[in-house]
Amino acid sequence: MQTAIILCGGRSARFGRDKALLEIDGTPMIARMIERVSSAVDDIIIAARDRAQGEDIAEAIPDDVQIVYDSVAGYGPIAGILAGLSASGSRYSICLACDLPYINPDVIGALFECAEENNSDAAIPQHQNGALEPLHAVYSRAMITACRDAMGKKEHTIRGTISLLDRVVFVPAESLRSFDPDLRTFLNVNYPEDLGAVT
DSSP: OEEEEEEOOOOOTTTSSOGGGOEETTEEHHHHHHHHHTTTOSEEEEEESSHHHHHHHHTTSOTTSEEEEOSSTTOOHHHHHHHHHHHOOSSEEEEEESOOTTOOHHHHHHHHHHHHHTTOSEEEEEOTTSOBOTTEEEEETHHHHHHHHHHHTTOOOHHHHHTTOSOEEEEEGGGGGGTOTTOGGGOOOOSGGGGGGOO
């Protein structure tokens, strides 16, 4: 069993409004992502920042998609990852930012396979310049403890949380071009002008 956790708890400060509900070709981004990832996973969990956001999102998604909430308000993506992984019944779950309109199910499958074959705590894409994609990555249940420990230490960065894991595989992003030649799976929408790249 494999689970996708879509993190919607960010404030979208740079964009100016909730990106999860941003419509692209008439479809809310969160619904678009659910449709694209559903072929690659058995279960989908939405991690919202609070019940007010959860109620808004619930109107845009299928009834059978579970919504969970950050246990610590305003803490950031670590709290969302913790909430999602705690609700997941899978050994491995992929954690995804909610603003990835071209998320690629074949890339998701490759990341799950990498994590499983290496018996790792995480499989995280890494670009040639060293930049990581921690919100497009597969995590084992060991990440639950890492998130709790990080929050106990007031650590707010995902990179700091990842450093608490024992076995992390950094997957060269270039190796994923066989599934997604232009690596559009990593294209995210941070600013309104980024919508020009979404066609």
